[in-house]
Amino acid sequence: MVKALEQAVAALSRLPEAEQERIAGELLSHLEKVTSLRADIEAGLRSLDAGEGRELDIDAVIARARSRNGQW
Structure with a gap:
């Protein structure tokens, strides 16, 4: 076990x-x-490695996050 733990x-x-x-x-x-979270990241990396990625519209992502969280 790690000393700090x-x-x-x-x-x-x-x-x-x-x-x-x-x-x-x-x-x-x-x-x-x-x-x-690690499993989700690994699944995402496998998806990207398989060429299944798509361009991301960061403004749309931010707008959805703000909408979901009740900000602005």
Whole structure:
């Protein structure tokens, strides 16, 4: 295990059990998101490698994001 992770686990073990559970749940959730993002990136790269990419209209992407997020 990486030294920083070992130190974090040691520090975590000194906290109350409820706090340990909460932090562990947050860490697992974060790891699931990272794993999913990596899979999406790999799928996108395979798609690009297969020549399935298309030109991106960045203004349209920004407009959709702002619309979805209620900005501007």
